[in-house]
Amino acid sequence: MKKLILTGVIAVASLLTTANAQIQKGNWLVGSSLVTSNFGLNTGGGYNIGIQPKGAYFIEDNVAIGGYVNLGISKVTNGSPTRFDYAVGGLGRYYLSPGEKGVDNLLNHGRWFLEGNVGIGGSSVENGNSTTGLDFGAGPGYSYFITPNIGLEGIVKYNGVAGFGSEGLTSTISFNVGFSIYIPTSKAREVANDVSK
Template identity: 40%
Template sequence: MNRFYQLTLALAALLFSSVAVAQTQQGNIMVGGDISNFNLNFLGGGGGTTFQMDLTPKVAYFIRDGLAIGGYGRLGLTTAKGAGTQTSYGIGALGRYFVEDRRVRQLEFSKRSRFFVEANAGFGGSNNSASGASNNGLDLGVGPGVAFFITPNVSLEALLKYELTVGFGSATTSNRLNLGVGFQIYLPTARAKQILKEERSK
């Protein structure tokens, strides 16, 4: 247990150190996720409660400066009295590119902010327990976002994505515009491996 605490403290120190290490540098790892479609509505008069939320964890590796590829998962839940429970899901690959164009960078509202474009492709869909409505198949998404680095290694983000599911079910096509907020942690892999190796040798 003591080693677990030591490892946790070492990783925390890594997150808030190394200011000189670029967040989007080749070889870094991005870990985090988004929350979208959050809604909690208490309906009076016996109407019950409506709840909705999507969680999308992500992990990606920077294959070169500003360009990361990796994977994502998505799990969504919507419940409403009389309408059943609708679950949505997705899993696949993602790519993220941090814009380096000087004309775009001039639009950034702070030296700590970065614009990016993210795209994903995988398998996903949604299913309703009451109505039986479903749509499952190819899961696609693309859209712009902005990351604001609250520390050199942690960012708060907003991402607006157009999402499309094409496949089979009661509906063969589903498309939506999704605004999500979340956070990402950027880890320099060389330093992370060194810390892990030092902790294991103790």
């Protein structure tokens, strides 16, 4: 019985420290958000699919910088023109520490974060309308660590494109869900060495 209790205490302690270990200086974050996806079930219904692969490096504890790519395709109805959305740029994340002023974590093995991005993006529609310009966004999110190295993430984000084409400023608020893999630098070096052999 004592061994069972001791094992339980160790397991809980490792879960509580997981969120801190993965967001330390020198670690990597690689992931993707499923921006939107819906499919019309009616006859002639449309679709909207988008993904956002991203990667970042922790330059300090709780602070990561990196890059992102947005890719999306949508069609309002079966007969409407297809729209292709795209963006590429830099992003930054700041993870809030437990105990910071006004911060309470929902779960002990997860972390709140703030994410912002700036880049170049736009859209192109089959009928010839297109725009390209400054792509930007910001919002809060939460990463719940389902394993020591994998986080299930949700983020509410304001997204905008200040375009120079047929459209001016366009903006949306999105709720994104995705996964991120947190890789310690030592593990990344092992993988790089294995690949180079």
